[in-house]
Amino acid sequence: MYNSAGGLDGCEILKLHDADPFFGVEVKFVDVVSCxxxxxxxxSGAVRQSISQHACRLLALAQEFTVETQLKAGTHILDRCLDKLELCLQQIHQSPPGRLRDEEIDRLEERLRREVLGAPPPQQLIQQVPSNCFRFQNKVFEDRMLTAADVQSFANGVGRQWKHVGRTLGRECRALKDTAIDNLAYEYAREGLYEQAYQLLSRFIQAEGRAAKLSRLVRALEDCKLTGLAESILDIQPRE
Structure with a gap:
């Protein structure tokens, strides 16, 4: 998978789905080139061949066996339009992954790295994360409810990206669908970006109640490439 995607930095595995006899892998690509x-x-069939070869090694089989694959982006089956690269890229872009990164994947990837590099596992990667916590940048944080200070930090730092974050949160929050975000933009246009962002997160908290957790905001900021703002909200000191 990694080699086919252009190296270790080409993609990120988010979820494994085991439904015998099928096995699904949910992947997020870091850029268009890798995708x-x-x-x-x-x-070209290189991915299918690679999966077959690796499976044979793991199962200690004398010869390769046939592997059937299906490539999907949301509800779209991409196998039907592989000859139309731009269409495939468009459908992938319009179907962002909606699942949390599987904690099992962290341990699996680290185990694979140890086997390849012979390196000892970092303690933080094999640490079990409590149910009331979440991991960000290999650190564990309490998954508390969002506070007024979080809302202010978000509104101060998100700028014009507030709509993007809102739509990302809206994947799991009905109160933040596109029409609601457009209404917020119109209603608070005179007050400016700060107030628009402030009202967005306030509406999220009002709609989700106790489920308006810090982890959901941090994940949305990560998805929107706003890692610096997530670090600021979590009070992570910048690296020297």
Whole structure:
């Protein structure tokens, strides 16, 4: 998978789905180039061949066996349009992954790295995360409810990206669908970006109640490439 996607930095595994006899892997690509490289490898059959070869090694089989694959982006089956690269990229772009990164994946990836590099596992990666906590940048934080200070920090730092974050939160919050976000933009246009962002997160908290957790905001900021703002809200000191 990694080699087909252009190296270790090409993609991130978010979730594994085991439903015998099927096995699903949910993947998020870091950029368009990596995604395009994977599509080309998949279309040529290189991905299927690689999976078969690795499976044979793991199962200690004398010869390769046939592997059937299906590539999907949301509800779209991409196998039907692999000859139309731009269409595939468009459908992937319009179907962002909606699942949390599987904690099992962290341990699996670290185990694979140890086998390849012979390196001891970092303690924080094998640490069990309590149910009332979440992990961010290999650190564990309490998954508390959002506070007024969080709302202010968000409104001060998000700028014009507040709509993007709102739509990301809206994947799991009906109160933040596109029409609601557009209404907020119109209603508070005169007050400016700070008030629009402030009202967005306030509405999220009002709608979700106790489920308006810090982890959901941090995840949305990560998805929107606003890691610096997430670090600020979590009071993580910048690296020197």
């Amino acid at each position: 395009q490289q994977f599509l080309e490898s998949y279309s």
